[in-house]
Amino acid sequence: MTYIDAKGKACPMPVIMAKKELDAGIKQLTIEVDNQTAVENLKRLGASKNCSVAVKNESENFLVVFNNESAEKTLQENIEKPEIPVLPLSGKSPWVLFVGSDGIGSGSPELGHNLMTMLFYTLSQGDNLPQSILFMNGGVKLPTQNEQVVEHLHALQARGCEILVCGTCLNYYGLSEQLKIGTVSNMYDISSRMLTAAKVISF
Incomplete structure (x- = not known):
């Protein structure tokens, strides 16, 4: 046991x-x-x-x-038991995660931050990974200031996830020198990832 x-x-x-x-x-x-x-x-x-x-x-x-x-x-x-044949799926559709905030939902900011941290932990432990993770606006605070999220992002990146972080947003918040993981990107690249994905999940 x-x-x-x-x-x-x-x-x-x-x-x-x-x-x-x-x-x-x-x-x-x-x-x-x-x-x-x-x-x-x-x-x-x-x-x-x-x-x-x-x-x-x-x-x-x-x-x-x-x-x-x-x-x-x-x-x-x-x-x-003999089974009715089922056609195999060709694979999971590529999807991207768009993160525009450093917390999930409204109400308690502390709870929202905890939920966001748990989201990235859960993703890092799962099998259906996003093709790209896109950070804009307040979301850029996560790969710069949230050490737990940074740790989970390293695990996701090691498994093949692309991480793009809005450079304009980093400049706006004064966080350009604090980026701990990911590639500094722009609206064109980020929007192209969203437009070509089979599914976009936004937080």
Whole structure:
């Protein structure tokens, strides 16, 4: 039985930690969390993986126990049963991420900054990566001032993501000398990435 201590970690970090172990072939996994939101997200992960999930209360914490034996059984059944052929997809469509702010949503600036940091962590741990990440206006504060985001951007860049940062915006905020990652770019290049992408997601 593999054990993960995820207490104090905000979602989706417990889910990502559990998914990595399950994807690696772990059959039985216990992950300890300290909030109900993480429990519900982990239960959904179990359902998506055909795992049985049990939740045990431990004082103020929760032990979420995955049993992956059912997933192996389902896989074996699918191998033994003839299936209707499905045409394979040619691959994920290229998409770009446009970041025009240093936080997500309105309301609490502190919460918005935390959510943005978590977004880049989640992207860096996933499989469907953006082809390009485009920073403009207040978004340029992230690759210059947010050390956690910079760390996640390094991971994304190492996996092939292009990072473009608006030079005019850097000059406006006086951050030209503080850029820690990415290529100083311009409206033409940034707009061309957006116009040729299959999908643009904006924050």
